[in-house]
Amino acid sequence: MRNRIVVGGLLLAGALGLVAAGGARAQVSSETAECVACHRDEMPGLVTQWEASPHWQAGVGCYECHRAGAGDADAMDHNGYTVATIVSPRDCGRCHAKEAAEQEASHHAQAGNILNSKDGLLGQTVGGEPAVAVGCRQCHGSIVKTNPDGTLDPATWPNTGIGRVNPDGSKGTCSACHTRHRFSKAQARRPEVCGKCHLGPDHPQKEVYEESKHGILYRAFSDELNMGNPKWVAGEDYFDAPTCATCHMSATPNQAVTHDVGDRLSWNLRAPVSKRTKGWEDKLANMKDVCTACHGGVFVTGFYKQLDDFVDLYNTKFAVPAKEIRALLMEEGVITKANFDEKIDWLYWELWHHEGRRARHGAAMSGPDYAWWHGIYDVAKNFYTEFLPHAKEACEKAGKPEVYERIVAKYIEGDPRHEWYVKGFDPKRLEEIRKYYQERYQQKVE
Ligand code: HEC
Numbered sequence: 227m228r229n230r231i232v233v234g235g236l237l238l239a240g241a242l243g244l245v246a247a248g249g250a251r252a253q254v255s256s257e258t259a260e261c262v263a264c265h266r267d268e269m270p271g272l273v274t275q276w277e278a279s280p281h282w283q284a285g286v287g288c289y290e291c292h293r294a295g296a297g298d299a300d301a302m303d304h305n306g307y308t309v310a311t312i313v314s315p316r317d318c319g320r321c322h323a324k325e326a327a328e329q330e331a332s333h334h335a336q337a338g339n340i341l342n343s344k345d346g347l348l349g350q351t352v353g354g355e356p357a358v359a360v361g362c363r364q365c366h367g368s369i370v371k372t373n374p375d376g377t378l379d380p381a382t383w384p385n386t387g388i389g390r391v392n393p394d395g396s397k398g399t400c401s402a403c404h405t406r407h408r409f410s411k412a413q414a415r416r417p418e419v420c421g422k423c424h425l426g427p428d429h430p431q432k433e434v435y436e437e438s439k440h441g442i443l444y445r446a447f448s449d450e451l452n453m454g455n456p457k458w459v460a461g462e463d464y465f466d467a468p469t470c471a472t473c474h475m476s477a478t479p480n481q482a483v484t485h486d487v488g489d490r491l492s493w494n495l496r497a498p499v500s501k502r503t504k505g506w507e508d509k510l511a512n513m514k515d516v517c518t519a520c521h522g523g524v525f526v527t528g529f530y531k532q533l534d535d536f537v538d539l540y541n542t543k544f545a546v547p548a549k550e551i552r553a554l555l556m557e558e559g560v561i562t563k564a565n566f567d568e569k570i571d572w573l574y575w576e577l578w579h580h581e582g583r584r585a586r587h588g589a590a591m592s593g594p595d596y597a598w599w600h601g602i603y604d605v606a607k608n609f610y611t612e613f614l615p616h617a618k619e620a621c622e623k624a625g626k627p628e629v630y631e632r633i634v635a636k637y638i639e640g641d642p643r644h645e646w647y648v649k650g651f652d653p654k655r656l657e658e659i660r661k662y663y664q665e666r667y668q669q670k671v672e
């Protein structure tokens with residue numbers, strides 16, 4: 227049992243809104259005082275978190291967030307009040323209109339719409355529904371269903387996926403980043419927040435960041451980054467290291483905070499073949515403006531030259547040929563038009579969705595190991611030692627070896643960057659390499 231005497235004393239004062247621990251603060255409403263009086267006993271951790279938040283300071287309480295209209299799909303009768311458990315972006319938007327509008331316009335808000343993707347097929351059919359519920363949807367968001375009494379269907383909630391479809395039709399969850407009930411912006415500025423979702427074999431932004439100079443500096447100087455400051459402008463309030471938020475969301479001397487994480491992206495680096503985003507020139511200028519809070523313009527132009535060349539290499543040397551070769555195999559009836567029913571479907575999938583993304587994300591965020599060893603090295607290994615041999619084998623099995631001959635003529639012999647695959651390495655290059663090793667290590671190399 228909790229200590230009733232002490233807790234009871236605090237409870238009374240708190241319920242009347244009379245205590246101002248830690249400075250001046252607005253009074254809470256009489257409704258909220260009642261919620262708190264009972265909830266302090268029932269779930270003290272939750273109430274304490276709220277009391278440590280700027281909302282408590284501003285007199286924004288349980289009722290101001292959780293109150294619901296009687297007609298809302300998730301409205302429930304609760305101890306004489308009509309409340310809803312979900313406080314959607316639309317609800318937060320009553321007081322934070324700018325953030326809610328930007329969030330709603332972002333790709334984050336669209337992330338719940340994944341059912342009809344190839345990933346969706348993989349999750350639902352190749353995996354299975356319960357795996358989608360605790361996997362995909364915890365990152366992307368569920369479609370929240372309600373029971374007749376307004377409570378939430380446990381098959382669809384708890385969930386704080388980034389593009390959750392809420393009972394009021396709004397999309398997303400603010401507490402995906404601003405964990406309840408503190409709703410702190412200092413917490414959301416940390417890279418670990420994004421790392422719940424942005425990691426792993428198909429989008430390792432967190433791992434890339436950790437190995438980058440920026441991640442190294444973050445670990446060394448995180449105490450000096452002033453993340454608790456109300457104003458947090460790169461180059462003014464901190465300078466040692468950028469976090470994910472710095473580059474994708476936070477303010478610079480020339481830009482305000484944005485809740486549309488696409489505002490600064492000139493490329494789509496997750497598509498099978500990378501394409502420019504809509505209005506990419508402005509978005510590129512936005513990102514460069516972030517970099518130049520700490521770096522010189524020549525440095526940043528050089529960085530983007532290397533990134534753009536790298537994306538072009540991935541696109542033209544591997545992604546477009548692999549995509550077209552697989553399409554040709556389908557057209558010629560060598561493989562079926564279905565996804566994931568043949569080995570080559572899986573090879574192609576991993577080539578762009580895992581290996582090719584890792585490579586591009588490594589290049590975009592200065593993680594050399596991901597750009598090369600977990601990236602283009604894996605792409606090339608797949609393309610030359612698995613994808614092409616499998617295409618050949620499939621053509622032969624289907625009794626259509628001439629299809630593979632056409633592939634070789636067009637994509638391999640037709641591109642000097644692939645010629646070595648059929649013609650072997652240039653003997654002159656091999657001789658240079660032999661000499662190099664001999665001089666460097668005084669070794670004989672066969
Ligand atoms: C008399 C006590 C009492 C009062 C007053 C009260 N609550 Fe609750 N509330 C509870 C209890 C107990 C639970 C947990 C129910 C459970 O575990 O099944 C709860 C659960 C909730 C939930 C979660 C419901 C769910 O289905 O997950 C929300 C949201 C909530 N309360 C908000 C409020 C708000 C807002 C107010 C004030 C307008 C309030 N409560 C007033 C006792 C109370």
Ligand code: HEC
Nearest residue numbers: 261262265273276281286287288291311312313385401406
């Ligand atoms: C700034 C708005 C805000 C305030 C203030 C607020 N809540 Fe919440 N609360 C939320 C959000 C957001 C969620 C997460 C629901 C979701 O979207 O899944 C939540 C979830 C909950 C839940 C269910 C989750 C759980 O962990 O059990 C309960 C219970 C709850 N709130 C009670 C309260 C009580 C009691 C207070 C007052 C002490 C309060 N809330 C104040 C926004 C708020």
Ligand code: HEC
Nearest residue numbers: 280284286290291313317318321400401404409410411412
């Ligand atoms: C009734 C109005 C109201 C509602 C509803 C509301 N807030 Fe707030 N919020 C405020 C006020 C007032 C402040 C403190 C002053 C400020 O920073 O704007 C604040 C501050 C914040 C901050 C800044 C915290 C910091 O560390 O400085 C965040 C983040 C935030 N709210 C998120 C949310 C989220 C997410 C929701 C919905 C779950 C929400 N708010 C709902 C009024 C509201």
Ligand code: HEC
Nearest residue numbers: 340343345346348349361362365366422423424429495496
């Ligand atoms: C660990 C969190 C996580 C899990 C689990 C996860 N995803 Fe994702 N998914 C992401 C992130 C983050 C991105 C964005 C990657 C990027 O931009 O580089 C993404 C991207 C996508 C995209 C591309 C969206 C677009 O607009 O281009 C689809 C489709 C997708 N995921 C579907 C799924 C499906 C289906 C599952 C389960 C079979 C799944 N994801 C599992 C986090 C996750």
Ligand code: HEC
Nearest residue numbers: 315318322325326329400403411414415458471476477483
């Ligand atoms: C992808 C993560 C993420 C999501 C989702 C998110 N926020 Fe934020 N939010 C942040 C970060 C990071 C900051 C801090 C920006 C800065 O000042 O550096 C922030 C800051 C804020 C602030 C303080 C603004 C200021 O100028 O001081 C408010 C208010 C806020 N968010 C509300 C919301 C609301 C409402 C939602 C949902 C509609 C939401 N956030 C969703 C990451 C997020």
Ligand code: HEC
Nearest residue numbers: 333336337365366387388402419420423470471474487488
């Ligand atoms: C709860 C999971 C989750 C969290 C937390 C999260 N994201 Fe995302 N993010 C996603 C998913 C899923 C996508 C892919 C959305 C789609 O295109 O369908 C995505 C997409 C993005 C994109 C690409 C947007 C575009 O327009 O193409 C950026 C950039 C991004 N996130 C940055 C961040 C940053 C920075 C943070 C932390 C401050 C963060 N995200 C937190 C899940 C998350």
Ligand code: HEC
Nearest residue numbers: 420424431432435468469470473491492493494495496590
């Ligand atoms: C130094 C700045 C910087 C930091 C720090 C940073 N990013 Fe990025 N990020 C970039 C750049 C630059 C791009 C590519 C921009 C473009 O398209 O022009 C990018 C692209 C992305 C994308 C889009 C990928 C796609 O598939 O199109 C996501 C998602 C993302 N970053 C998430 C994160 C996350 C999560 C973190 C932290 C773990 C992070 N970023 C840290 C600069 C940064």
Ligand code: HEC
Nearest residue numbers: 439460461464465466467468473513516517519520529592
């Ligand atoms: C808050 C300051 C800050 C911001 C913003 C910032 N950087 Fe950096 N960056 C640094 C510091 C400090 C270093 C370490 C310099 C060194 O290597 O000695 C660094 C290092 C680098 C490196 C060198 C990596 C290596 O391994 O040698 C690259 C490339 C880079 N940044 C690119 C960018 C790009 C591109 C952006 C914008 C998208 C950016 N930075 C934004 C502070 C910043």
